[in-house]
Amino acid sequence: MWAKDLNDGRSWNGNDNWSLHVSDDVVVVATEVAASSLVLHWVNGSDGADVRPRETVSAPWLLRRRSRCVFTDQHYFVCIDGQLGTMHSLDVHAEKPSFSPTLLDGLDVHLHSNAPFSLESFGSDLLLTSSASSVLLGFVASSKAPVVRKRFSIGTKVYRGSLADVVILFLLKQDAADTLEVRGIDAETLEETAGIGQTVSVPSDLGNLEMAYVYMFHKKDKTLAYRMLLATSDDALSLVQQNGRVTWTREESLADIGHVQMIDLPISEGKTYLEGLYRDLTFHSGNPLTLFMRRISAQLAHLQVLSSSFNGHNTAADDETGPAESLTRDKFNLRKLILILTSAGKLLGIDSESGKFLWKLFLPDLGRNAMMVVQRTTDCRSLPPQVAVIGTSKSNCEGSIVFTVDPMTGRLSGNEGRYHCLGYAVKHAFLLPVEDEDSTRITMLTDTENRAYLFPSTQFAAKSVKNHPQAVHVHSIYQNESKIVGYKAEFVSAESWELRLTDTWTVQLPSDRKIINYAARPAHERVNDQARILGNRSALYKYLNPNLLVIATEIEAEKGAVEILILDGVTGSIVHRVKQRQARGPVHVVHSENWIVYSLWNARARRNEVSVLEMFESGSWRRNETHVSSLDVHGPPQVLRKSFVFPTAIRTMGVTLTERGITSKGVLFGLHNGTIFAVPKALLDPRRPLVPKASDSEEGLFPYIPILFLSPRSFINYNQTVHNIDGLITVPAGLESTCLLFAHGLDLFFTRMTPSRKFDVLADDFDSKLIITVLLGLASAAFLAGRLAKRKRSQSAWK
Numbered sequence: 001m002w003a004k005d006l007n008d009g010r011s012w013n014g015n016d017n018w019s020l021h022v023s024d025d026v027v028v029v030a031t032e033v034a035a036s037s038l039v040l041h042w043v044n045g046s047d048g049a050d051v052r053p054r055e056t057v058s059a060p061w062l063l064r065r066r067s068r069c070v071f072t073d074q075h076y077f078v079c080i081d082g083q084l085g086t087m088h089s090l091d092v093h094a095e096k097p098s099f100s101p102t103l104l105d106g107l108d109v110h111l112h113s114n115a116p117f118s119l120e121s122f123g124s125d126l127l128l129t130s131s132a133s134s135v136l137l138g139f140v141a142s143s144k145a146p147v148v149r150k151r152f153s154i155g156t157k158v159y160r161g162s163l164a165d166v167v168i169l170f171l172l173k174q175d176a177a178d179t180l181e182v183r184g185i186d187a188e189t190l191e192e193t194a195g196i197g198q199t200v201s202v203p204s205d206l207g208n209l210e211m212a213y214v215y216m217f218h219k220k221d222k223t224l225a226y227r228m229l230l231a232t233s234d235d236a237l238s239l240v241q242q243n244g245r246v247t248w249t250r251e252e253s254l255a256d257i258g259h260v261q262m263i264d265l266p267i268s269e270g271k272t273y274l275e276g277l278y279r280d281l282t283f284h285s286g287n288p289l290t291l292f293m294r295r296i297s298a299q300l301a302h303l304q305v306l307s308s309s310f311n312g313h314n315t316a317a318d319d320e321t322g323p324a325e326s327l328t329r330d331k332f333n334l335r336k337l338i339l340i341l342t343s344a345g346k347l348l349g350i351d352s353e354s355g356k357f358l359w360k361l362f363l364p365d366l367g368r369n370a371m372m373v374v375q376r377t378t379d380c381r382s383l384p385p386q387v388a389v390i391g392t393s394k395s396n397c398e399g400s401i402v403f404t405v406d407p408m409t410g411r412l413s414g415n416e417g418r419y420h421c422l423g424y425a426v427k428h429a430f431l432l433p434v435e436d437e438d439s440t441r442i443t444m445l446t447d448t449e450n451r452a453y454l455f456p457s458t459q460f461a462a463k464s465v466k467n468h469p470q471a472v473h474v475h476s477i478y479q480n481e482s483k484i485v486g487y488k489a490e491f492v493s494a495e496s497w498e499l500r501l502t503d504t505w506t507v508q509l510p511s512d513r514k515i516i517n518y519a520a521r522p523a524h525e526r527v528n529d530q531a532r533i534l535g536n537r538s539a540l541y542k543y544l545n546p547n548l549l550v551i552a553t554e555i556e557a558e559k560g561a562v563e564i565l566i567l568d569g570v571t572g573s574i575v576h577r578v579k580q581r582q583a584r585g586p587v588h589v590v591h592s593e594n595w596i597v598y599s600l601w602n603a604r605a606r607r608n609e610v611s612v613l614e615m616f617e618s619g620s621w622r623r624n625e626t627h628v629s630s631l632d633v634h635g636p637p638q639v640l641r642k643s644f645v646f647p648t649a650i651r652t653m654g655v656t657l658t659e660r661g662i663t664s665k666g667v668l669f670g671l672h673n674g675t676i677f678a679v680p681k682a683l684l685d686p687r688r689p690l691v692p693k694a695s696d697s698e699e700g701l702f703p704y705i706p707i708l709f710l711s712p713r714s715f716i717n718y719n720q721t722v723h724n725i726d727g728l729i730t731v732p733a734g735l736e737s738t739c740l741l742f743a744h745g746l747d748l749f750f751t752r753m754t755p756s757r758k759f760d761v762l763a764d765d766f767d768s769k770l771i772i773t774v775l776l777g778l779a780s781a782a783f784l785a786g787r788l789a790k791r792k793r794s795q796s797a798w799k
Helices: 269-283 288-311 459-467 694-699 768-798
Strands: 012-021 026-033 037-044 050-058 067-071 076-081 086-091 100-103 117-122 125-130 134-139 146-152 156-163 166-176 179-186 198-201 209-218 224-232 236-240 246-251 257-264 336-342 346-351 357-362 371-376 386-392 400-406 411-413 426-435 441-447 452-455 472-478 483-491 499-508 513-520 531-533 539-541 548-555 561-568 574-581 583-592 595-602 607-616 638-646 650-655 666-671 676-680 727-732 739-744 748-753
Touching (some): 166 209, 166 224, 257 371, 257 727, 336 739, 426 459, 426 472, 441 459, 452 459, 452 499, 548 583, 561 595, 561 607, 574 607, 583 650, 595 650, 650 727, 666 739
Parallel strands (some): 561 583
Antiparallel strands (some): 012 026, 026 037, 037 050, 067 076, 076 086, 209 224, 224 236, 257 336, 346 357, 371 386, 386 400, 400 411, 426 441, 472 483, 483 499, 548 561, 595 607, 607 638, 727 739, 739 748
């Protein structure tokens, strides 16, 4: 309708901007400007014209950080100076507006010097809340002096609800972790209102109350009723009815996921029993009769398990929140437990088959930017699986804390269900290929001073690491300093159990380069083919170095440029570098097997581009995949490169993973429009020729086309839009042809992918009945033909 620039050439601090509707068509706006002053504007709400000249009022307390300002319905503009404990009020209807100071100590209201406080407008009153007190302030109509109308107990939170002329103040106090007391008082008389009080049983997985929104309405019998929307410290929203029942809860913390793990489910008790029987049968020595009886019992048990699987297959998946006992691995390991750690410090276990929550666990002592590592999987039959959650502490613990959780049940384990206080700040966590006596993967933790520790910190764990034949090399990326440093973890002495990190190499980039992204090969990736067979029957051996680290940097000079560095994480040597001028980020990069795919913005051509680098061994030398050493120097690899035009903006990237690496790879692109686009690796091949030869066609190379077209058949999520995709997590399934994909952003999406189609599974429309009928018919015909032939031979013999 209209717009008005209130800046008018002034230097505006931009910290706050307050507005108040004085009447139906007049708006009062107060804007903070430089020189610690306010400018009041009276604006016509219909056309934006000035109703009266603007006024400048001195307000020196606004320069202090601890100041809060609000409007009230009585046309007062009120500011609280938290540093000096002063309240400043201004009547916007006065001919010459000016602030009137009032000491809060005179009202018996005290603010601590550094403690936070809040100021809210409750109609004509003000609610001042601090750690020491919570008071309701009002103004005397005759003298315009502030007064304390009511004091509330510490811990009570006050919210305003209104319906027509009825205004009620709702008093909420969380006495215990699972109990919320609700009371209501009339905003006019400050007397308790009947029918409002209730006790809400808060679920144990929710945090403390942060905010409440009250909606009041009339029932059919004209009685007053209300609902409350509660926002808790775990970033969850819950709707509470007047009877105290929690109708629903939305886990809004899932919009800010910090870490995701997809964990295999345990096998069923019957299969575990069968494995034990066959293990005993294999390694047991005894007389033949005993072995025969064990074989018969194993076969009977196998038959029982097979019949039970036909009777109750996947019945547990139909339950809304089935217990942990019903979580069993299916035949092809397609069902997973999705373990999610949010930035709010909440752990959630989701069944990938139904998408429903199996359990929720809120860790209020855990800070943001936490890490999560799987220390023990479900393959260990004697002990439950274990996940370690590592992060900063919000409690009295100095340094970082560690929670150990059973991912199948969501129960805390160890230290009587509490956390482990480490006493140092953890910077990185690395899983070592060593286990302790409880089949727990040992985790190496490094602090901000580059010291190393083991978790669990037992003598057995230190001995296992010391006896491990391979050295432990780690690296740290300092994005602010544009530096990458490699370390070697070693014990202080042969007799000591104390670890230390020794600098082995440092790559210091120039000051005009900024690290914007980095990637490494997936830790559990399997490579099936170590070479590519060419059309002329020769071979190109892949450069399969699992220690490679890909660093994407942006260069500010030279009209902008992007440089990709490929480093060896053990030696720090630069294996290869490629630079593209007049380009800038964001740069997304994935690394798999011997190839790297990255995307960038070509500023010169004004388009998104995707480039692929593929590395092969130089000459005829072949790297031994079973024993890879970065110290074996055989010259730099042969690197091939191709670039393609991508028609839209990219938000994130991923790569498919399968159990044995036989299936063709696919590159996943999370787009800004919420779709997930899959491109076969064969299309991102740097060896695609412009004019294919006969040998290229025999090898299966496509002609080079510089544009990647978005085919609707390649959209993984079809019409299920995933807004603001932040990550694409892939894990292999039990079927080699199948890869499991989990995408998260503002939405969650899970699906199965078959990059090379289902080559190891019969099609859904496979006519098994026809095949069985034909086989039975052929068997019957063969049997009948045999009888007839035998009868004919018998008759011929009697002649």
